[in-house]
Amino acid sequence: MEIDPFIFRLSIFILSIFVGYYVVWSVTPSLHTPLMSVTNAISSVIIVGAIIAALSGSDGVVFSSSSIYGFLAIILAAVNIFGGFLVTQRMLAMYKKKKKDK
């Protein structure tokens, strides 16, 4: 009997939860705010679905009832991707070590 591809995706999902568990516990508490903003940015990879939805219209019809939702989702996700990564970068740039020469 063949295995349903869903099972493979479920396996990836479960294993990723464990990877996430161990990786996040190793994050230093002082970087918990950047952690939230970067997880925010990467969860916007949902833009993948938004792009597929936006390009689903048939030839000549760019804005159909389903692709409109795709376009809206692209805007939302894009705000998050750019905003999330940039604000994380801005925060991380501020974390500095003590100057040795003092």
Place this chain on the structure above:
Amino acid sequence: MSANLSAILYLVSGVLFILALRGLSSPETSRQGNLFGIIGMVIAVTVTFLSVGNFSSGFIYVLIFLAVGGSLGAFIAYRIPMTAMPELVAGFHSLVGLAAVFVAISAFINPSAFNLGTPGNIKLASLIEMAIGAAVGAITFSGSVIAFLKLQGIMSGAPITFKGQHLLNALLLILIVILTIYLCSTQSSNLFWILIAISFLIGFLIIIPIGGADMPVVISMLNSYSGWAAAGIGFTLENTALIITGALVGSSGAILSYIMCKGMNRSFFNVILGGFGATDQTSGSQNKEQRPVKSGNADDAAFLMKNASSVIIVPGYGMAVAQAQHALREMVDTLKKNDIKVSYAIHPVAGRMPGHMNVLLAEANVPYDEVFELEEINNDFANADVAFVIGANDVTNPVAKTDPQSPIYGMPVLDVEKCKSVLFVKRSLSPGYAGIDNDLFYKENTLMLFADAKKMTEDITKNL
């Protein structure tokens, strides 16, 4: 692009996202980690364009919308003050949630674009995944909007509770399950819309009873939800990058919520089921007699600190409100010039989100190796000369260790009272969020400095 190749590239971007989080284990590697995250995102988006392979006029519009959203995001990211970070993160969560809802709606209307069947005849598994993604996304959206309004102060931070609230939430959740089952058997679009509407309502109802200082838990929880919503959509789209990311973000938010709850010694359900202020309190804080406090001015504080050899600073949400972090750093610089050892003690739930204080101190150019977590520094209070409490309250209350009747009993607190002297900057003697008196105010070695945190800090610097 072949389906296998794109699947492998999606996997690559998933791995890059894991490395992005891994980088955050130390500030040195964190910037590189962020870069990995960006590369992962670029790969995922590029692969999607190539595998859809539709470069007609629609593609141009996609790029335009992408640019509009992107520049808006970039603008916000550069302009936002660091003190507003909790609001920003809550706002961003709501966007992820809403995007998940929109993608689910689009997939429901036009399933053939996603290889999920035809309208009215969608594959059963996909329909369930879609419903879960949409419901969790909707809850994330409305919950985050409420959290945003509360943090921004547009909506009162006080818990809003009413009779039968929990019963109503439970009934609505059961209703969602029933609707999903019906949706699967009838494929009716009306049911799908009702499902989404009820989920919006639940998100709203879940967050309104939670009070302001419990926001660290709420934000982490919504972070987790946004991840599960993404994962749900990932299953619908059969996309590995989305599934991996969803799982990562979901567990990340869950761990942060756990850490925050532990920092308050409260169970997750206790936080979710309503704030401190709303529950009937039997502790007899009302019938306590007026106790004497010692209060001083900037001059007294400067004198105490000048004669100290080590000072520990305990910042809290009040420092963020007063924007006092820069003034604080200037004061510390002056102290250091006088050869006084200074370190910072951060309680896990100080501020309105995990790591809030650390970011503010980093913004004020405080080196991160002078900033310590509760467990690292708690033993040092006994050897320090002065503790300077600025904007923190409940997290320093010794009652948590001594009075089993107190609502915060058992909560880990900073042992500030063990210092030779304590300087407590506060506007008035009013109790903190937990609604209880802080015993620390009345200790003999405590000197209260009644003033705005920023102004007081500046005045002390002048007097040093």
